[in-house]
Amino acid sequence: MYNASSTRYDNMTYNRTGRSGLRLPAISLGLWHNFGGIDTLENGRAMVRRAFDLGITHFDLANNYGPPAGSAEETFGQILRKDFAPYRDELIISTKAGYYMWPGPYGEWGSKKNLVASLDQSLKRMGLDYVDIYYHHRPDPNTPLEETMSALDLIVRQGKALYVGISNYKAEDTRKASQILRQLGTPCLIHQPNYSMLSRWIEDGLQDVLDEEGIGSIVFSPLQKGILTDRYLNGIAADSRAAGPSVFLSEKEITEDVIGKVRKLNELAAERGQKMSQLALSWVLRGGRVTSALIGASKVGQIEDAVASLNAPELSAEELERIEAILRG
Template identity: 55%
Template sequence: MTYRALDTRYDAMKYRRSGRSGLKLPAISLGLWQNFGGSRDYPSAFEILSTAFDHGITHFDLANNYGPPPGAAEELFGDVMARDFRPYRDELIISSKAGYGMWPGPYGEFGSRKNLLASADQSLKRLGLDYVDIFYSHRYDPNTPLEETMGALAHLQRQGKALYVGVSNYPREATREAHRILAAMGVTLTIHQPSYSILNRWIEEDGTIDACGELGVGVIPYSPLAQGVLSGKYSKGKDGASRAGRAGSTVGTRWLAPKVLAAVDALAKVAKARKQTMSQLALAWVLRRSEITSALIGVRTIEQLKDCLGALDNLEFTDKELKAIDAATGDARLDSHPPLSLPD
């Protein structure tokens, strides 16, 4: 049966401009980092992706190494594009990235021109596309001149392989310098993808979010639910914490510290008073700032997806609520500057 998107897909979603660019993204975007690897079958993947699009999520975020194994998420999304999404290509924003380890040897990671250009070509092949809408430098490389890394991004845009370019996991000064270098080449730094949540506020602490606002760079945070911790599923009395500790879990032990889980329990009271779920509270909190273009979520089920979409029903906070959130988190915050490996 041929897929046909719902005619009502744009009725409820909110769209926000990325910085001062012409690019608009849905307030909630869907990432394929953890849940669309080689073990995910086509029907279940397509059910989530098509439901997302039917609810106005037009932006799907990938990277060359998303899986497992690396490349699997792009291959799966490429199948979806070929079989079902192809008629809607011009309604979709598809992004990819390069910078984390992808293949052996000295050229398979970080920010060299060699790595970024080879990675982009490989990603386009896996996706079955002529171009991606956004291509990111996935992490700041302190050992490669930014001129080289930004030059590679500019080259991809001029080739038509990326319509927009961005950075991910870049601290404040590297973000400013990347913006300056690209501007000198006549290219706009359109978007920044950092980690950001109620429990991880490093972009506030080091001023990265303020710099993006000043420069007109959009911000699309990943892990707004802190690897699911802010959904409440690992709270006291639930069996999630024991599952998270098992081998292969993507949730680091620091996120399951007693003070963190106590903070989550306190946040649950704020969510209840707002008539929101924990996930909805966490997403609304991230989206409260004008610099934020979109919140990037990852889901395993349709139920999780629909729960997250419910955040859009209440994005306003009172000063009292914000103070209660700050008091609840206190010393449980895990602010950390951009890592040189994938966050846990």
């Protein structure tokens, strides 16, 4: 029987999400990788338990996470039943729909048919009556934005989600989506974009829109798929994701120029008493514009390192200038 740590809320930072009443942990755990049907259940179970003991209350999924697609939600459902039934009201659980999930014209994108059917399937896989946050996972170039947003509004009114958000939307589409949702009476709670030292597109307008519209942000891939760690400082190991068949990271992304920059950043991290991964998290959370950094993990120690990054001093103006110089170099 799992009994959560009595000190789980003592050291985590919780940030208000946009203009809502919801606060999210500064570090959230994503189940994009390592929770699928091909992975070891007990390892996933140990990671979720340790995350919660450290104050991570938010667990992020999508209908297509696995592999195979759907299996991460099934795994999480098992963990919920075994360990977290008494703690459901302490958890923020999110899922998404929009990428390919099943064959035919309704198995992806942003139609009302897809979003409603997909959430029903997700709830069944996890054994839940509702999720806390439901996202449209990517913009749909062919479905009117009004239809997609009205589907999210309908889902909240049906009681299947408490809040809704969007992911991977550019600045202007984010503004339009937010305005439609506000008119419908279901505000857009949060946006989930990718953001890291090596991927900074959200600084070109999106963050300003989020501030103006009162929308929170939870950023995925803050470690740039593992590049912003010590994993590749000495080359590509045979057992690394980049050396394997992963479609999410290839050797082409790990250039000598990129690794040269990471080595210099790693030196700065060491001066601060941090690991490279911890510096990367401190950087995305700097200044308070990001609500939560969404990490992935393959073992418990990575979660512990991520949460420990919150204990580091804030990045100074001089350190931020050094980082910018390294990234520009």
